[in-house]
Amino acid sequence: MAGSAKNSPRDTPGDDKVLAIDLGGTLTKIGLVSRKGSVLKAEVFKTGAMGPFEDFMDQVEQVFAKWQKDPGIKPLAMGIGAPNASSLTGCMENPPNFNWGNSIPLREALKEKWDLPAYLTNDANAAALGEMYFGVARGLEHFVTLTLGTGLGSGIVSHGKLLTGSRGMAGEIGHINVFPEGRQCKCGLKGCLETYASVTGIRRTVMELIAEGGTDSVLSAYSYDELEGLTISHAALQGDPIAIKAFEFTGKILGLKMADTAAHLDPEAFVISGGLSQAGDLLLNPIRKHMEARLFRAYRGKIAVLTTEYSSEEAVLGPAALAWQHLDEGGV
């Protein structure tokens, strides 16, 4: 990652850097990132989403206090990615799995701790910018990222810019419908794409396939709580019929829906990331096959399906790209 980023056309001399914060439901990562995408300094701590927001801010302050002592560290701006964050309000809006209130003024709170221009967007949008600046989407102007983790996060880039929509809430592709009376989603709707195409989704699919009679599988020994995405990948690679079927089903649904997304946006590529993307061809082959079969003719054979090159340690590259984009545009 860092190696390929070294040749980025966005590279400039000097030691400009930005502060980047990736706030996750479990871990928060803070990094200092150069214009060419090198992570110069990094800290990780437990977010404490169920504890008080003040505890989170205390931990941020400790990192900031330590770094501010070093006179060589002078970031130009701060980029923040967080779940359910709105670039318009600067707040996390009703984040599920957080106990910090309904509207958390994250941008202002962080800006106060280190007086820098601060930019906030949701984690999936930040990831899309990271791919465009430092990842597999470098050079692309029209693409969609799909992050297949606990849920399905998505970010849309059109004409080289994040598509934000009228309320900063565009790109909720995890909540398009697959089956009108399908699986119950945490959002309250039924049949949302993320209930099928995510780590959680494929775990549900395995349980469903076992329920339908597929007990001739190593996966029948796992409870839902025990079952991890990697367990299913390993089983599939060893020829387990239920595991293979689960990937085929997941890839088929995702491929069909990606064709619908293409019919909206005419992208050059999709970028798949998140835990489930580690399954590689087990997932990509059915995605490509079913997407292609369902694409409107204008797009057929023309849309790449890529996987991220990031490791999860590099999650700060997304918020870093957000800060760089604002700086490139004149710091507005």
Place this chain on the structure above:
Amino acid sequence: MAGSAKNSPRDTPGDDKVLAIDLGGTLTKIGLVSRKGSVLKAEVFKTGAMGPFEDFMDQVEQVFAKWQKDPGIKPLAMGIGAPNASSLTGCMENPPNFNWGNSIPLREALKEKWDLPAYLTNDANAAALGEMYFGVARGLEHFVTLTLGTGLGSGIVSHGKLLTGSRGMAGEIGHINVFPEGRQCKCGLKGCLETYASVTGIRRTVMELIAEGGTDSVLSAYSYDELEGLTISHAALQGDPIAIKAFEFTGKILGLKMADTAAHLDPEAFVISGGLSQAGDLLLNPIRKHMEARLFRAYRGKIAVLTTEYSSEEAVLGPAALAWQHLDEGGV
């Protein structure tokens, strides 16, 4: 339309005007349109899509020759809307129902006849611009137009600009999937939205409902070829059960899919136009009900469903808006 447009903030003094051409499968409309959206002059002729392209150009030339004699007519630019037209290539690309070749260099051909800056886009995109400049979408920056005619055409406006995608082919919402093994679409795919949500789609739905046993309907007297959208509307208004069911089914499918479109784009509104939109509340009530029930919570209660105020005579306003937009941006 012209009345409301008079108060447009885009209004300027002077007598600036543009030449606008709406090329349809049946009729071609040419107009001279002021900055405030007044149609100052208009001509209509049969396109002759099955005859030679040269015949079409001869007809255009006759209109141009007549208008060019009038020294008061000095358009600033030419806007053209046509089926399957690409703003990137300046051509109509493989238009079905036309016998003019695979790639028709419409922009260059027309530019040669009247030496003006000429801009081309597909008819659905032009319609979206027309709504933004002169229609019900004035003041909106994020909206989607759905034109329900023989097929379903769509145009997406995001941040006040047409979303074109990487190949100028964004906004093919008519070809997102409703049922994987659904109705055969002319595009070669199965189950496309336009096979359900269009004038053609509702005619197919009526035939299906009659086939399923609904012969207690005035519509059972009509052949598929005879059946028009207005016939179904009239029957529904008089309480015909099949006609009412057909609108309910059409509106339900469209509403569900509009919720998916909203999850991509976070728009302020949808603008419904085309023959089927004349059914008014017969169609709008089920659309609104089913869209709302399926919307992700961030959008619920926040997306307007509007119908166009245009008459079909005003179809030149779309291509006129295209020309004005380019002029506003400095004629690029």
